[in-house]
Amino acid sequence: MNRRDFIKLSLQVLIASSLSSAARAVSVSPKNTQTGVDVIIIGAGISGISAAVMLKSKGYRVLILEARNRIGGRIWTDNTLNVPLDLGASWIHGVTNNPIKQLADKFNLKTVPTDYDARQIYQANGTLLTEEDVTDLTDRYDGVYGRIIAIQKKRRSGNLPDISWQAALEQELVNEKFTPAELTELYYSLNTELEHEYAADLSQLSLLNSDVEENAFEGGDHLFLKGYGQIIEQLVQSATLSSDILINQIVKSVDYSKTTSIKVTTNQAVFQARAVLVTLPLGVLKANTVKFSPPLPITKQNSIKKLGFGVLNKTYLRFPEYFWEDQDAESQLVNSISTIKGHFAEWLNLYFYTKQPILLGFNAAKHGKEIEGMSDKAIIAEWMQTLRAIYGNDIPEPDSYLITRWNKDPYALGSYSYVGVGASAKDYQELAKSVNNQLFFAGEATSFDHPATVHGAFLSGEREAKKIIAAIPVTGK
């Protein structure tokens, strides 16, 4: 399986990331309507930026309006722990023919492969699983997974209604005689293999349609050694986009009632252009915080409701010294089979890649959401409890940390999309449809082929730029 497993409140609070310097933070007079561009792009994430790069190269005048005080959206590299650490996306999923890998190569950005098999798995009591234990666990998981896929095939061929992965699992478990310990291990595997990948609970995931990424790129996953943010910086620099981006512009409404121009109102001003590209995250579209007039077509509204928007959160713990695993060992991931599904089950050994004493823990789906209600101290205490069970009570406390809370982030309201029960790839296509050849939509949740990924978002920006170029003649400067 192409794994996609995988803020912030550090001891110091980050005010502005280095990426904000790549954009203008100007105050615009609220009284004046700002005109003079062909296309307004709402959102300076990778999809908005990729669209802007293509449109600008064809002579279009673009303006990107970004709510945050930085660009990059769900790509966010933080440097406050003196190492570039990604709070949003980390991996290029499938490097072969992946446009993000091609960009990384073009810009000479170093990426390193992740070997998901280079993993140590521990029982909750701290006992390391032997190779034989791991084989048994994997065989049991593969068996159950295969039988669930058989249920999926049967339901598909019989045109039966969708059910959740959890419901299918429960059907399958009726015929199994697992011990309680085996069941805990099975849930650990399902959590780290599926719930981390989709950022959703098994009970939320569509059995029939959640495996939409049939055209996933091959070639294994790579990390950016100096952070994903480099891709954003390089794209902005290479297309000299920085003067076309306004930050701290929270879009409040989009009025496309006139065919000649669209009016976009932000917290600061009113802007007008012939076309608007909306790249708002699905979480923001679901929350209806940006008003469209007339309202978006009902079919699009239904798809916005049907698709899910899941949660994956990260915790970086920086320790005064390296203490985990053998220094020469090659383990890249460390896992703990928690007795409560999803509780602090998986972390990435950043020491392996950076030689810095940093661990990156993941919490997804239900538990990923729950931890957002916990204090930083409580989250760290739970991580430390898991680590102490494995490495002993003498390990040091972290000296600094970063904790993300993507579900509470008002400009994301979650991490990335998934196919909920009753939804399908058609909903991604519906989200991608333009309205009146004036209002266009990009972003990961509009990507039918590669949803929930950076490359999917990037390609969606290019797809919409091409549609805009076909629909609207360039006026030039």
Ligand SMILES: Cc1cc2nc3c(=O)[nH]c(=O)nc-3n(C[C@H](O)[C@H](O)[C@H](O)COP(=O)(O)OP(=O)(O)OC[C@H]3O[C@@H](n4cnc5c(N)ncnc54)[C@H](O)[C@@H]3O)c2cc1C
């Ligand atoms: C924790 C986490 C881990 C991930 N890991 C990976 C990974 O390893 N690999 C991978 O490929 N993908 C990963 N992803 C998914 C990936 O980050 C996204 O799919 C991709 O970055 C989305 O880009 P986008 O342009 O669609 O949206 P965004 O990057 O969210 O851009 C949308 C922009 O709109 C702005 N905005 C929101 N509301 C308003 C408003 N009212 N007015 C103006 N602007 C607004 C936002 O601030 C944002 O900048 C991860 C995501 C998260 C959160």
